[in-house]
Amino acid sequence: MAVAVTELEIHLKKFEKELSAGSVSLVLLAVLAGAEEPMYGYLIAKRLADGGEGVLAGKQSALYPVLRNLSAAGLLDSEVEPSVAGPPRRYYRITALGRAVLEQWTASWTTTRDFVDSVLERNTSRGAKS
Amino acid sequence: MAVAVTELEIHLKKFEKELSAGSVSLVLLAVLAGAEEPMYGYLIAKRLADGGEGVLAGKQSALYPVLRNLSAAGLLDSEVEPSVAGPPRRYYRITALGRAVLEQWTASWTTTRDFVDSVLERNTSRGAKS
Numbered sequence: 001m002a003v004a005v006t007e008l009e010i011h012l013k014k015f016e017k018e019l020s021a022g023s024v025s026l027v028l029l030a031v032l033a034g035a036e037e038p039m040y041g042y043l044i045a046k047r048l049a050d051g052g053e054g055v056l057a058g059k060q061s062a063l064y065p066v067l068r069n070l071s072a073a074g075l076l077d078s079e080v081e082p083s084v085a086g087p088p089r090r091y092y093r094i095t096a097l098g099r100a101v102l103e104q105w106t107a108s109w110t111t112t113r114d115f116v117d118s119v120l121e122r123n124t125s126r127g128a129k130s
Numbered sequence: 131m132a133v134a135v136t137e138l139e140i141h142l143k144k145f146e147k148e149l150s151a152g153s154v155s156l157v158l159l160a161v162l163a164g165a166e167e168p169m170y171g172y173l174i175a176k177r178l179a180d181g182g183e184g185v186l187a188g189k190q191s192a193l194y195p196v197l198r199n200l201s202a203a204g205l206l207d208s209e210v211e212p213s214v215a216g217p218p219r220r221y222y223r224i225t226a227l228g229r230a231v232l233e234q235w236t237a238s239w240t241t242t243r244d245f246v247d248s249v250l251e252r253n254t255s256r257g258a259k260s
Contacts, residue, residue, distance in 0.1 A: 011203065011231045012238060018152035019242050022145050027249040034253030048249060073141065101141045106250060108142060112149050113243055119157040119178060120236060123164030 024066050026109055029075060029094060029102040038079065038091035041067060067092055075101055154196050156239055159205060159224060159232040168209065168221035171197060197222055205231055 031047050032039060039047070044067075045060040067090075070076045075098035082088045094102070161177050162169060169177070174197075175190040200206045205228035212218045224232070 007227065008230055008234060011205070012234050015152050015155065015231075015235050016238055016242075018148075018155075019238065021151065022148035023242060023246050025145065025148075027246055030250050030253040050252075075141070097137065100138055101145075104138060104142050105145050106254075108146055108149065109246065109250070112146075112153060113247070116153050116157055116239065117243070120160050120239070122180075123160040124236075 020062075022105075023109075024062065025070060026102075026105050028063065028066055028070060029098055029105065032076065032092055032094040033099055033102050035093070038093040040089040040091050044092070070098070074098075150192075152235075153239075154192065155200060156232075156235050158193065158196055158200060159228055159235065162206065162222055162224040163229055163232050165223070168223040170219040170221050174222070200228070204228075 027048060028044065031044055035047075041063055042060075045063055048063075067076065067078075071078050071092070075095060076092045077095050078090050078092045080088050080090050157178060158174065161174055165177075171193055172190075175193055178193075197206065197208075201208050201222070205225060206222045207225050208220050208222045210218050210220050
């Protein structure tokens with residue numbers, strides 16, 4: 001293949017950035033909807049990492065701006081609390097609006113996922129034939 | 131639920147826009163990779179619609195800027211040809227770079243999809259318990 005690796009990498013980075021834009025918000029809301037107590041950033045990142053790799057692999061710092069945006073939009077509430085050791089921590093919990101949004105986003109995710117999968121499936125087998 | 135519908139709609143629109151940013155490029159590449167001949171916009175939209183709804187439902191015009199971007203990036207080639215009736219049509223085909231990119235994007239999509247699904251699954255059942 002005569003394609004430069006760096007060119008591929010640039011396209012992949014851009015694609016992953018676009019793909020993660022929506023999905024990071026979705027998984028953050030889901031984790032906080034499933035949490036029994038308010039969580040701070042590091043705990044959220046750890047719970048996400050339980051699921052293995054994904055769009056966030058090694059990009060824990062990418063969570064913080066998204067948490068702030070979700071809070072500014074009223075989908076999360078947050079509170080700063082002192083920690084036993086180290087600097088104070090900001091704890092997040094999902095709001096009623098956040099739960100309503102999560103429900104809609106989950107439905108939208110499912111539709112989009114099934115659509116993309118069906119297009120990939122049909123056209124990959126078609127491509128393989130020729 | 132005391133949440134205003136319009137507020138939910140605004141959040142949903144934003145989410146769908148983010149989610150579709152990457153996935154539209156992916157499905158366009160996939161369709162053209164599976165095509166035996168160059169295709170013009172309307173045919174691509176029709177083949178996408180075979181798969182049912184999805185992020186593009188009723189948004190055929192959203193394809194054109196993405197086709198132009200993919201061409202500008204060298205992932206597609208295009209050629210204008212006269213049509214029997216009506217204005218000339220621009221026919222697109224995937225390039226070697228486009229095929230290489232599609233392979234990487236498909237892998238990235240699969241990883242992200244499985245990650246999001248696993249987070250949603252774990253945290254939905256967790257939320258349902260409490």
